Amino acid sequence: MSLAPLLNAAPAIPVHAMAAMAAFALGLVQFAAPKGTLTHRTLGWIWVALMAVVAASSFWIHEIRLLGPWSPIHLLSIMVLVLLPIAVLAARSHNIRRHRWIMIGIFAGGLIIAGLFTFVPGRIMHAVVFGH
Numbered sequence: 001m002s003l004a005p006l007l008n009a010a011p012a013i014p015v016h017a018m019a020a021m022a023a024f025a026l027g028l029v030q031f032a033a034p035k036g037t038l039t040h041r042t043l044g045w046i047w048v049a050l051m052a053v054v055a056a057s058s059f060w061i062h063e064i065r066l067l068g069p070w071s072p073i074h075l076l077s078i079m080v081l082v083l084l085p086i087a088v089l090a091a092r093s094h095n096i097r098r099h100r101w102i103m104i105g106i107f108a109g110g111l112i113i114a115g116l117f118t119f120v121p122g123r124i125m126h127a128v129v130f131g132h
Contacts, residue, residue, distance in 0.1 A: 005127035012060035013124060019057065020111060023050035027107045035096075044091075048084050051106060055080040063123070073114060080110050 006014050026047050033040055055077040062069040087102035118125035 001129055002131065003128060005124050005132075009124055010060070012057045016054060016057035016061060017118075017125065019050045019053040020115065023047055023054055024111045024115065026050065027111060030103075031107075048088060051080060051084060051110065054110065055084075073117075076110060076114060080106055 006017055026043060030040065030043055030047060033043070058074060058077040062071075083102050083106055087099050087106070090096075090099040090102065117123070119129065120126060121130075
């Protein structure tokens with residue numbers, strides 16, 4: 001395992017990857033910790049900010065090009081940027097069920113499923129974990 005492929009990539013890629021890894025770890029903490037507490041809300045705002053960085057930074061990553069410089073993953077980024085404020089507003093209006101399902105969906109789709117695709121051979125994270 002070597003961080004060299006990640007650190008040698010275009011600047012948006014390490015920003016994107018580090019924010020995603022931090023959001024993944026913090027998301028696991030959020031799932032395990034008590035809900036509705038000041039700690040949950042504080043860590044939740046940090047998680048939302050991290051996910052916004054993950055989604056926004058993807059627009060400067062063009063490793064997979066299917067429609068000009070864009071790929072289907074960019075649609076996921078748009079969806080995350082739309083759903084984050086909806087989830088926050090749901091929590092603020094005490095619609096906890098909606099908040100929970102949106103946040104679980106963002107975590108599962110935006111971090112787990114999309115994250116697994118970063119380990120496909122030829123991708124940077126594959127090189128980080130498994131070597132070239």
